[in-house]
Amino acid sequence: MRASDLAVPFHGVRSRSLGDDGGSLVDLCRAYAPRLTPGQFFSHETVFALRGLSTPEWPYSPRIHVSTHRPAREPRTDGVVGHRLQTREPAIQIGPHGMPMENAVRAWRQCGRLWHLDDLVAGADALLGGRRPLATIDELEAEVALMGDVRRGILRHALALARPGVRSPKETQLRLLLVRAGLPEPEVNADIFSTEGEFVAEIDLAFRAWKVAAEYDGRVHAEDPRQFARDADRWAAIRDAGWDHVRILNHHLRDGGGSAVAMVRDALIRAGWRPGL
Template identity: 80%
Template sequence: MPIENAVRAWRQCGRLWRLDDLVAGADALLAGPKAIASVADLDAEVATMGDVRGGVLRRALTLARPGVRSPRETHLRLLLVRCGLPEPDVNVDIFSTRGSFVAEIDLVFAAWRVAVEYDGRVHAEDARQFARDADRWAAIRDAGWDHVRILNHHLRGDGAPAVALVRDALVRAGWRPGQ
Protein backbone atom coordinates (compact mmCIF):
# COMPACT_ATOMS: atom_id res chain seq x y z
CA MET A 1 0.00 0.00 0.00
CA PRO A 2 1.50 3.37 -0.92
CA ILE A 3 2.10 5.77 1.97
CA GLU A 4 3.21 9.37 2.09
CA ASN A 5 6.84 10.26 2.75
CA ALA A 6 7.25 11.12 6.45
CA VAL A 7 8.85 14.51 5.76
CA ARG A 8 6.10 15.44 3.31
CA ALA A 9 3.43 14.26 5.80
CA TRP A 10 4.95 16.47 8.50
CA ARG A 11 4.77 19.47 6.16
CA GLN A 12 1.15 18.68 5.29
CA CYS A 13 0.28 18.60 9.00
CA GLY A 14 1.37 22.24 9.12
CA ARG A 15 -2.09 23.25 7.92
CA LEU A 16 -3.80 21.58 10.90
CA TRP A 17 -1.51 21.02 13.87
CA ARG A 18 -0.64 23.48 16.60
CA LEU A 19 2.94 24.75 16.70
CA ASP A 20 3.96 22.57 19.66
CA ASP A 21 2.61 19.46 17.94
CA LEU A 22 4.57 20.31 14.79
CA VAL A 23 7.70 20.66 16.93
CA ALA A 24 6.98 17.27 18.55
CA GLY A 25 6.47 15.78 15.09
CA ALA A 26 9.77 17.21 13.87
CA ASP A 27 11.49 15.97 17.03
CA ALA A 28 10.15 12.47 16.35
CA LEU A 29 11.48 12.54 12.79
CA LEU A 30 14.90 13.68 14.07
CA ALA A 31 15.11 11.13 16.93
CA GLY A 32 17.33 8.14 17.33
CA PRO A 33 20.50 6.82 15.76
CA LYS A 34 18.58 6.00 12.58
CA ALA A 35 16.52 9.17 12.35
CA ILE A 36 13.82 9.25 9.71
CA ALA A 37 14.91 12.74 8.64
CA SER A 38 17.46 15.45 9.28
CA VAL A 39 16.88 19.15 9.92
CA ALA A 40 18.19 19.70 6.37
CA ASP A 41 15.52 17.32 5.00
CA LEU A 42 12.73 19.16 6.79
CA ASP A 43 14.13 22.53 5.79
CA ALA A 44 14.42 21.43 2.14
CA GLU A 45 10.81 20.23 2.14
CA VAL A 46 9.59 23.60 3.40
CA ALA A 47 11.83 25.42 0.90
CA THR A 48 10.57 23.31 -2.00
CA MET A 49 6.89 23.00 -1.13
CA GLY A 50 6.40 26.23 0.81
CA ASP A 51 5.49 27.11 4.37
CA VAL A 52 1.94 27.49 5.64
CA ARG A 53 0.00 29.59 8.16
CA GLY A 54 2.40 32.50 8.34
CA GLY A 55 5.58 30.44 8.62
CA VAL A 56 4.56 27.92 11.29
CA LEU A 57 6.78 25.19 9.83
CA ARG A 58 9.91 27.36 9.95
CA ARG A 59 9.05 28.34 13.54
CA ALA A 60 8.64 24.65 14.40
CA LEU A 61 12.02 23.85 12.86
CA THR A 62 13.76 26.49 14.98
CA LEU A 63 12.30 24.82 18.08
CA ALA A 64 12.94 21.19 17.08
CA ARG A 65 15.80 19.30 18.73
CA PRO A 66 17.32 16.00 17.61
CA GLY A 67 17.33 13.30 20.27
CA VAL A 68 13.96 13.90 21.94
CA ARG A 69 12.27 10.61 22.80
CA SER A 70 8.63 11.57 23.33
CA PRO A 71 6.07 14.27 22.54
CA ARG A 72 5.58 14.93 26.27
CA GLU A 73 9.31 15.72 26.58
CA THR A 74 8.95 18.19 23.72
CA HIS A 75 5.91 19.85 25.28
CA LEU A 76 7.64 20.06 28.66
CA ARG A 77 10.80 21.59 27.16
CA LEU A 78 8.80 24.19 25.24
CA LEU A 79 6.74 25.05 28.33
CA LEU A 80 9.82 25.54 30.51
CA VAL A 81 11.54 27.81 27.99
CA ARG A 82 8.39 29.86 27.39
CA CYS A 83 8.11 30.41 31.12
CA GLY A 84 11.56 31.98 31.26
CA LEU A 85 13.72 29.04 32.27
CA PRO A 86 16.96 28.31 30.43
CA GLU A 87 16.79 25.84 27.57
CA PRO A 88 17.78 22.36 28.71
CA ASP A 89 19.83 19.89 26.72
CA VAL A 90 17.87 16.80 25.68
CA ASN A 91 18.55 13.16 26.49
CA VAL A 92 21.95 13.52 28.06
CA ASP A 93 23.88 10.67 29.67
CA ILE A 94 24.99 11.38 33.21
CA PHE A 95 27.76 9.56 35.03
CA SER A 96 28.78 8.87 38.60
CA THR A 97 31.80 10.54 40.18
CA ARG A 98 33.72 7.37 39.22
CA GLY A 99 32.74 7.77 35.57
CA SER A 100 30.22 4.95 35.31
CA PHE A 101 26.97 5.43 33.41
CA VAL A 102 24.02 6.30 35.66
CA ALA A 103 21.15 7.28 33.36
CA GLU A 104 20.02 9.05 30.24
CA ILE A 105 18.05 12.10 31.37
CA ASP A 106 15.23 13.69 29.33
CA LEU A 107 16.10 17.32 30.06
CA VAL A 108 19.37 18.45 31.61
CA PHE A 109 20.42 21.80 33.01
CA ALA A 110 24.09 20.83 33.26
CA ALA A 111 25.38 24.13 34.67
CA TRP A 112 23.10 23.64 37.69
CA ARG A 113 23.15 19.82 37.79
CA VAL A 114 19.38 19.63 37.53
CA ALA A 115 18.00 16.52 35.83
CA VAL A 116 14.36 16.67 34.72
CA GLU A 117 12.39 13.70 33.52
CA TYR A 118 8.86 13.32 32.27
CA ASP A 119 7.61 10.19 33.99
CA GLY A 120 4.66 8.71 32.15
CA ARG A 121 4.66 5.80 34.60
CA VAL A 122 4.37 3.25 31.80
CA HIS A 123 6.06 0.76 34.13
CA ALA A 124 4.00 1.56 37.23
CA GLU A 125 2.13 -1.75 37.09
CA ASP A 126 5.35 -3.81 36.99
CA ALA A 127 6.74 -4.05 40.53
CA ARG A 128 10.23 -5.11 39.39
CA GLN A 129 10.46 -2.24 36.88
CA PHE A 130 9.21 0.22 39.48
CA ALA A 131 11.92 -0.99 41.89
CA ARG A 132 14.58 -0.55 39.17
CA ASP A 133 13.24 2.95 38.50
CA ALA A 134 13.40 3.85 42.20
CA ASP A 135 17.01 2.63 42.39
CA ARG A 136 17.80 4.67 39.28
CA TRP A 137 16.32 7.80 40.86
CA ALA A 138 18.53 7.28 43.92
CA ALA A 139 21.59 6.77 41.69
CA ILE A 140 20.87 10.06 39.91
CA ARG A 141 20.76 11.88 43.24
CA ASP A 142 23.88 10.04 44.45
CA ALA A 143 25.71 11.27 41.35
CA GLY A 144 25.09 14.83 42.57
CA TRP A 145 22.06 15.77 40.51
CA ASP A 146 18.81 17.32 41.70
CA HIS A 147 16.32 14.92 40.10
CA VAL A 148 12.93 16.40 39.20
CA ARG A 149 10.21 14.01 38.09
CA ILE A 150 7.34 15.57 36.17
CA LEU A 151 4.15 13.54 36.04
CA ASN A 152 1.16 14.00 33.76
CA HIS A 153 -0.88 15.87 36.38
CA HIS A 154 1.90 18.48 36.64
CA LEU A 155 1.35 19.37 32.97
CA ARG A 156 -2.43 19.72 33.05
CA GLY A 157 -3.89 23.12 32.30
CA ASP A 158 -1.14 25.70 31.97
CA GLY A 159 1.55 23.39 33.38
CA ALA A 160 2.35 25.77 36.25
CA PRO A 161 3.12 22.93 38.71
CA ALA A 162 5.75 21.49 36.33
CA VAL A 163 7.35 24.90 35.82
CA ALA A 164 7.39 25.53 39.59
CA LEU A 165 9.10 22.19 40.32
CA VAL A 166 11.85 22.85 37.78
CA ARG A 167 12.23 26.53 38.67
CA ASP A 168 12.57 25.65 42.36
CA ALA A 169 15.30 23.08 41.60
CA LEU A 170 17.20 25.58 39.44
CA VAL A 171 16.96 28.30 42.10
CA ARG A 172 18.18 25.86 44.78
CA ALA A 173 21.17 25.19 42.49
CA GLY A 174 21.99 28.90 42.12
CA TRP A 175 20.18 29.90 38.92
CA ARG A 176 18.44 33.26 38.94
CA PRO A 177 15.84 34.55 36.46
CA GLY A 178 17.47 36.58 33.74
CA GLN A 179 20.75 34.66 33.88
Protein backbone atom coordinates in the same frame (compact mmCIF):
# COMPACT_ATOMS: atom_id res chain seq x y z
CA MET B 1 -22.62 -8.63 1.25
CA ARG B 2 -25.59 -7.62 3.41
CA ALA B 3 -24.69 -9.92 6.30
CA SER B 4 -25.14 -8.37 9.74
CA ASP B 5 -21.60 -9.28 10.81
CA LEU B 6 -20.04 -7.14 8.07
CA ALA B 7 -19.07 -3.51 8.71
CA VAL B 8 -19.29 -0.96 5.89
CA PRO B 9 -16.50 1.52 6.68
CA PHE B 10 -16.40 2.90 3.10
CA HIS B 11 -18.46 2.68 -0.03
CA GLY B 12 -17.77 -0.65 -1.70
CA VAL B 13 -15.90 -2.10 1.30
CA ARG B 14 -17.06 -4.82 3.68
CA SER B 15 -15.05 -5.87 6.72
CA ARG B 16 -15.23 -8.38 9.56
CA SER B 17 -12.14 -6.99 11.31
CA LEU B 18 -13.68 -3.76 12.64
CA GLY B 19 -15.21 -3.83 16.09
CA ASP B 20 -18.29 -2.09 17.42
CA ASP B 21 -16.21 1.06 17.97
CA GLY B 22 -15.47 1.29 14.25
CA GLY B 23 -11.81 0.34 14.65
CA SER B 24 -8.65 2.39 14.98
CA LEU B 25 -7.34 4.65 12.25
CA VAL B 26 -4.86 1.90 11.29
CA ASP B 27 -7.73 -0.60 11.04
CA LEU B 28 -9.68 1.78 8.83
CA CYS B 29 -6.65 2.32 6.59
CA ARG B 30 -6.32 -1.44 6.20
CA ALA B 31 -9.98 -1.59 5.24
CA TYR B 32 -9.62 1.23 2.74
CA ALA B 33 -6.36 0.00 1.19
CA PRO B 34 -8.04 -2.23 -1.48
CA ARG B 35 -9.71 0.90 -2.84
CA LEU B 36 -6.41 2.65 -3.54
CA THR B 37 -5.85 3.06 -7.26
CA PRO B 38 -2.38 3.16 -8.86
CA GLY B 39 -0.62 6.35 -7.78
CA GLN B 40 -2.76 6.89 -4.67
CA PHE B 41 -1.19 6.74 -1.20
CA PHE B 42 -1.86 7.66 2.42
CA SER B 43 -0.51 11.10 3.31
CA HIS B 44 -0.54 14.00 5.78
CA GLU B 45 -1.20 13.05 9.42
CA THR B 46 -2.25 9.54 8.40
CA VAL B 47 1.44 8.76 7.80
CA PHE B 48 2.25 9.67 11.40
CA ALA B 49 -0.57 7.49 12.72
CA LEU B 50 0.46 4.53 10.56
CA ARG B 51 4.07 4.85 11.70
CA GLY B 52 3.09 5.16 15.37
CA LEU B 53 4.51 8.68 15.58
CA SER B 54 3.29 11.74 17.44
CA THR B 55 -0.13 13.15 16.49
CA PRO B 56 -2.18 15.79 18.34
CA GLU B 57 -3.80 14.65 21.57
CA TRP B 58 -7.51 14.13 22.23
CA PRO B 59 -9.96 15.71 21.50
CA TYR B 60 -8.20 16.10 18.15
CA SER B 61 -8.84 13.07 15.98
CA PRO B 62 -6.52 12.42 13.01
CA ARG B 63 -8.31 11.61 9.78
CA ILE B 64 -7.56 9.40 6.81
CA HIS B 65 -5.83 11.40 4.08
CA VAL B 66 -5.26 9.89 0.63
CA SER B 67 -3.31 11.77 -2.03
CA THR B 68 -2.25 11.49 -5.62
CA HIS B 69 -0.24 13.69 -7.97
CA ARG B 70 -1.63 15.62 -10.89
CA PRO B 71 -3.01 14.81 -13.42
CA ALA B 72 -4.54 11.84 -11.57
CA ARG B 73 -7.71 12.48 -9.55
CA GLU B 74 -7.94 12.34 -5.78
CA PRO B 75 -10.48 10.02 -4.11
CA ARG B 76 -13.90 11.40 -3.27
CA THR B 77 -15.31 9.09 -0.63
CA ASP B 78 -17.03 9.65 2.69
CA GLY B 79 -14.60 9.16 5.55
CA VAL B 80 -11.52 10.05 3.49
CA VAL B 81 -9.89 13.43 2.85
CA GLY B 82 -8.63 13.41 -0.74
CA HIS B 83 -5.77 15.56 -2.03
CA ARG B 84 -4.58 16.25 -5.57
CA LEU B 85 -0.97 17.30 -5.11
CA GLN B 86 1.04 19.38 -7.52
CA THR B 87 3.22 17.55 -9.99
CA ARG B 88 6.56 16.41 -8.57
CA GLU B 89 8.58 13.22 -8.43
CA PRO B 90 6.66 10.82 -6.13
CA ALA B 91 8.38 9.58 -2.97
CA ILE B 92 5.92 6.84 -2.03
CA GLN B 93 7.13 4.35 0.56
CA ILE B 94 5.74 1.05 1.82
CA GLY B 95 5.18 1.56 5.52
CA PRO B 96 5.05 -0.71 8.57
CA HIS B 97 1.63 -2.09 7.65
CA GLY B 98 2.52 -2.80 4.04
CA MET B 99 0.53 0.16 2.76
CA PRO B 100 1.74 2.88 0.37
CA MET B 101 2.33 6.17 2.11
CA GLU B 102 3.93 9.54 1.61
CA ASN B 103 7.55 10.16 2.50
CA ALA B 104 7.63 11.18 6.18
CA VAL B 105 9.37 14.51 5.52
CA ARG B 106 6.73 15.50 2.98
CA ALA B 107 3.96 14.29 5.28
CA TRP B 108 5.22 16.55 8.08
CA ARG B 109 5.10 19.58 5.81
CA GLN B 110 1.57 18.60 4.72
CA CYS B 111 0.51 18.70 8.37
CA GLY B 112 1.42 22.39 8.43
CA ARG B 113 -2.12 23.26 7.38
CA LEU B 114 -3.69 20.94 9.97
CA TRP B 115 -1.79 21.12 13.26
CA HIS B 116 -0.98 23.75 15.87
CA LEU B 117 2.60 24.88 16.34
CA ASP B 118 3.45 22.62 19.29
CA ASP B 119 2.05 19.57 17.50
CA LEU B 120 4.28 20.37 14.51
CA VAL B 121 7.28 20.66 16.84
CA ALA B 122 6.43 17.29 18.40
CA GLY B 123 6.00 15.81 14.92
CA ALA B 124 9.40 17.12 13.82
CA ASP B 125 10.96 15.83 17.05
CA ALA B 126 9.46 12.41 16.32
CA LEU B 127 11.09 12.33 12.89
CA LEU B 128 14.44 13.52 14.26
CA GLY B 129 14.46 11.14 17.24
CA GLY B 130 14.68 7.43 17.81
CA ARG B 131 17.48 5.01 17.05
CA ARG B 132 16.77 5.29 13.34
CA PRO B 133 15.59 8.85 12.64
CA LEU B 134 13.28 9.22 9.68
CA ALA B 135 14.63 12.67 8.83
CA THR B 136 17.32 15.23 9.47
CA ILE B 137 16.74 18.88 10.20
CA ASP B 138 18.37 19.68 6.85
CA GLU B 139 15.85 17.49 5.01
CA LEU B 140 12.91 19.14 6.76
CA GLU B 141 14.26 22.61 6.05
CA ALA B 142 14.90 21.70 2.41
CA GLU B 143 11.32 20.46 1.96
CA VAL B 144 9.93 23.73 3.33
CA ALA B 145 12.30 25.76 1.17
CA LEU B 146 11.31 23.78 -1.94
CA MET B 147 7.55 23.59 -1.42
CA GLY B 148 6.97 26.73 0.62
CA ASP B 149 5.85 27.54 4.14
CA VAL B 150 2.23 28.00 5.25
CA ARG B 151 0.24 29.96 7.83
CA ARG B 152 2.66 32.86 8.34
CA GLY B 153 5.76 30.70 8.55
CA ILE B 154 4.54 28.15 11.09
CA LEU B 155 6.75 25.38 9.66
CA ARG B 156 9.98 27.35 9.97
CA HIS B 157 8.93 28.40 13.46
CA ALA B 158 8.38 24.75 14.38
CA LEU B 159 11.76 23.74 12.98
CA ALA B 160 13.47 26.43 15.05
CA LEU B 161 11.98 24.77 18.15
CA ALA B 162 12.59 21.15 17.14
CA ARG B 163 15.48 19.17 18.65
CA PRO B 164 17.05 15.83 17.67
CA GLY B 165 16.97 12.94 20.12
CA VAL B 166 13.58 13.55 21.73
CA ARG B 167 11.87 10.35 22.88
CA SER B 168 8.23 11.37 23.32
CA PRO B 169 5.73 14.16 22.60
CA LYS B 170 5.31 14.74 26.34
CA GLU B 171 9.01 15.44 26.55
CA THR B 172 8.58 18.02 23.79
CA GLN B 173 5.63 19.54 25.61
CA LEU B 174 7.59 19.80 28.86
CA ARG B 175 10.65 21.33 27.18
CA LEU B 176 8.60 23.99 25.40
CA LEU B 177 6.70 24.76 28.59
CA LEU B 178 9.86 25.30 30.62
CA VAL B 179 11.62 27.46 28.03
CA ARG B 180 8.55 29.64 27.49
CA ALA B 181 8.38 30.17 31.25
CA GLY B 182 11.81 31.80 31.10
CA LEU B 183 13.91 28.85 32.30
CA PRO B 184 17.19 27.95 30.55
CA GLU B 185 16.92 25.57 27.62
CA PRO B 186 17.87 22.07 28.76
CA GLU B 187 19.93 19.47 26.92
CA VAL B 188 17.77 16.73 25.40
CA ASN B 189 18.48 13.14 26.46
CA ALA B 190 21.87 13.94 27.93
CA ASP B 191 24.16 11.30 29.44
CA ILE B 192 25.32 11.96 32.99
CA PHE B 193 28.23 10.33 34.78
CA SER B 194 29.43 9.79 38.33
CA THR B 195 32.42 11.61 39.75
CA GLU B 196 34.45 8.47 38.86
CA GLY B 197 33.38 8.82 35.22
CA GLU B 198 30.94 5.89 35.21
CA PHE B 199 27.73 6.19 33.19
CA VAL B 200 24.75 6.81 35.45
CA ALA B 201 21.72 7.54 33.27
CA GLU B 202 20.35 9.27 30.20
CA ILE B 203 18.28 12.25 31.31
CA ASP B 204 15.23 13.52 29.39
CA LEU B 205 15.99 17.18 30.06
CA ALA B 206 19.27 18.12 31.70
CA PHE B 207 20.26 21.54 33.04
CA ARG B 208 23.93 20.56 33.24
CA ALA B 209 25.30 23.82 34.60
CA TRP B 210 23.07 23.44 37.69
CA LYS B 211 22.90 19.62 37.80
CA VAL B 212 19.13 19.61 37.60
CA ALA B 213 17.45 16.71 35.79
CA ALA B 214 13.81 17.00 34.72
CA GLU B 215 11.99 13.94 33.39
CA TYR B 216 8.42 13.14 32.40
CA ASP B 217 6.99 9.96 33.92
CA GLY B 218 3.77 8.98 32.19
CA ARG B 219 2.86 6.01 34.36
CA VAL B 220 -0.33 6.26 36.37
CA HIS B 221 0.93 3.64 38.81
CA ALA B 222 3.67 1.03 38.96
CA GLU B 223 2.19 -2.03 37.28
CA ASP B 224 5.50 -3.93 37.15
CA PRO B 225 7.18 -4.10 40.57
CA ARG B 226 10.51 -5.17 39.06
CA GLN B 227 10.55 -2.24 36.64
CA PHE B 228 9.58 0.12 39.45
CA ALA B 229 12.47 -1.23 41.53
CA ARG B 230 14.91 -0.66 38.65
CA ASP B 231 13.59 2.87 38.21
CA ALA B 232 13.91 3.58 41.93
CA ASP B 233 17.53 2.43 41.83
CA ARG B 234 18.11 4.70 38.81
CA TRP B 235 16.59 7.70 40.58
CA ALA B 236 18.83 7.06 43.59
CA ALA B 237 21.91 6.81 41.34
CA ILE B 238 21.06 10.14 39.73
CA ARG B 239 20.81 11.78 43.14
CA ASP B 240 24.02 10.09 44.30
CA ALA B 241 25.78 11.62 41.28
CA GLY B 242 24.90 15.04 42.68
CA TRP B 243 21.87 15.83 40.52
CA ASP B 244 18.54 17.21 41.70
CA HIS B 245 16.07 14.86 40.00
CA VAL B 246 12.61 16.32 39.24
CA ARG B 247 9.96 13.83 38.12
CA ILE B 248 7.06 15.41 36.25
CA LEU B 249 3.79 13.47 36.16
CA ASN B 250 0.85 14.06 33.87
CA HIS B 251 -1.19 15.99 36.42
CA HIS B 252 1.69 18.48 36.76
CA LEU B 253 1.14 19.46 33.11
CA ARG B 254 -2.56 20.22 33.51
CA ASP B 255 -4.02 23.72 33.64
CA GLY B 256 -1.15 25.26 31.76
CA GLY B 257 1.63 23.28 33.43
CA GLY B 258 2.23 25.74 36.26
CA SER B 259 3.07 22.95 38.71
CA ALA B 260 5.73 21.49 36.41
CA VAL B 261 7.34 24.89 35.87
CA ALA B 262 7.36 25.62 39.61
CA MET B 263 8.99 22.28 40.44
CA VAL B 264 11.82 22.75 37.93
CA ARG B 265 12.26 26.45 38.74
CA ASP B 266 12.57 25.67 42.46
CA ALA B 267 15.21 23.03 41.75
CA LEU B 268 17.20 25.46 39.59
CA ILE B 269 17.01 28.18 42.22
CA ARG B 270 18.21 25.73 44.89
CA ALA B 271 21.17 25.05 42.59
CA GLY B 272 22.02 28.75 42.28
CA TRP B 273 20.22 29.79 39.08
CA ARG B 274 18.45 33.13 39.00
CA PRO B 275 16.10 34.56 36.37
CA GLY B 276 18.07 36.40 33.72
CA LEU B 277 21.30 34.61 34.58
